[in-house]
Amino acid sequence: MQPSSKVHLYDFEVASNDAVGEKVYRLVMRSPELASELRPGQFMNVAVPGDASHIVRLPFSFASTDPEAGTVELIYAVVGEGTRRLSEMPAGSTSTVVGPCGNGWDVKPGGRALAVAGGVGAPPVIAAARALAEAGREVDVVLGAQTKSRLWGEDDARALGAGEVVVTTDDGSYGMRGFTTQAMEALLARHEYDLVVTCGPAVMMAGVARLAEGAGVACQASLERMMTCGFGACSTCNVAMRAGGYKSCCMDGPVFDASEVAW
Ligand SMILES: Cc1cc2nc3c(=O)[nH]c(=O)nc-3n(C[C@H](O)[C@H](O)[C@H](O)COP(=O)(O)OP(=O)(O)OC[C@H]3O[C@@H](n4cnc5c(N)ncnc54)[C@H](O)[C@@H]3O)c2cc1C
Ligand code: FES
Structure with a gap:
């Protein structure tokens, strides 16, 4: 990162x-x-x-x-x-x-990328999608919210003009009814990706990471943890790693290689 x-x-x-x-x-x-x-x-x-x-x-x-x-x-x-x-x-x-x-997204030129955001996870995902588009990639964006009145980011995603934009709401009040992971599965079936970036509720990111891994696509996730000090001194923001042990979200993250995280 x-x-x-x-x-x-x-x-x-x-x-x-x-x-x-x-x-x-x-x-x-x-x-x-x-x-x-x-x-x-x-x-x-x-x-x-x-x-x-x-x-x-x-x-x-x-x-x-x-x-x-x-x-x-x-x-x-x-x-x-x-x-x-x-x-x-x-x-x-x-x-x-x-x-x-902290450490941000690892943005490199490459093939088509998929950005998946849930709720107020959208800001860093939009920032990533913009940087990936500026690096010359096609970028599809999935934005999910509980309901239409809590959705942010659609205008910004469309302004990128870099690929498809799919909106989901849990209650069906706008866009596709359902979860971002369902929209992601449909996009994975239609396009070839070499990168997924995601931020949102932990359960959503775990699902996105699982789908990306299953499709053999690299995935970066921006994690959220409670933070007390913000500079690596208190361990409040520990992230359990798949290989064992912990990393700190504030110093090592918030963006992690999703395949290294113990979801
Ligand atoms: C790296 C990072 C980036 C973030 N970016 C954004 C952002 O762009 N937009 C945004 O709306 N929020 C973001 N957050 C979350 C934001 O920091 C918290 O919502 C905020 O600190 C809550 O403060 P509060 O005093 O209002 O709520 P509190 O009274 O402290 O908590 C209210 C509720 O929110 C939960 N909560 C508080 N902080 C966090 C947290 N860090 N992670 C998960 N749950 C929490 C508590 O458990 C509690 O249930 C980010 C967090 C991190 C770690
Ligand atoms: S917030 Fe204290 S170590 Fe990360």
């Missing part, structure tokens, strides 16, 4: 922070140096001001960067106290962010 560049503490200012779905928000932060340092698949640790009892930074991937504008785009779901307070940060408010953290 792509090695991490040097991690720094940066100031950021919220350029915009708006709801784009049910409990799903899009935050654009202005932080010029971070915007030029981040590579697809890396993450950042954001300090959300407002409550001294919550001092732990929150880890987030990013969907895109605009180094010229000096901005970074985050898509996040409100799931608890920290993300609720993040959703209340107005444009113009400021805080700090640590990044770029």
Whole structure:
């Protein structure tokens, strides 16, 4: 996976922070140096001001960067106290962010690639799909959500113009009714791939990894773990490996070769 560049503490200012779905928000932060340092698949640790009892930074991937504008785009779901307070940060408010953290996607030119995202796993998958398309690959994208109001990423995936885009919802409210893995099976039957990239709920990624392995296709997965320190000191974010032992999601990941993970 792509090695991490040097991690720094940066100031950021919220350029915009708006709801784009049910409990799903899009935050654009202005932080010029971070915007030029981040590579697809890396993450950042954001300090959300407002409550001294919550001092732990929150880890987030990013969907895109605009180094010229000096901005970074985050898509996040409100799931608890920290993300609720993040959703209340107005444009113009400021805080700090640590990044770029971890190792991102290994993007190389090659054949057709398949990107599979579930829920708010979509931001790093869209970033990967964009990088793969820029490397000259055809890229098909599968985006899954529980329901239409929680779906993000379809416009960004279509804007790539690099291959097929398939949307699934668990409840059938939009796109194909069912899971991303069902859409993936159909695509595997129609196309020859040499790479799968995925991020989403653990159970979905395990299924994607299994299908990719069965089809003999390399698979990279961006894992999510609870994180306390974010720099390899606490073991909160351990990932069990197939060969035995553990790696840390914050330092060795978050992107792993899926065949090395003990799903
Ligand atoms: C590398 C990485 C990248 C991430 N990128 C994104 C992103 O792009 N968009 C996004 O919406 N979220 C992302 N997350 C998850 C995000 O960090 C958590 O949702 C957030 O920290 C929750 O904080 P909270 O205080 O609101 O919730 P808490 O009160 O801390 O927790 C609320 C619920 O969410 C669960 N939870 C909290 N943190 C995590 C986690 N890291 N992994 C799995 N479950 C968790 C808790 O178990 C609990 O059930 C990412 C996590 C990691 C590790
Ligand atoms: S979060 Fe502490 S080791 Fe990864």
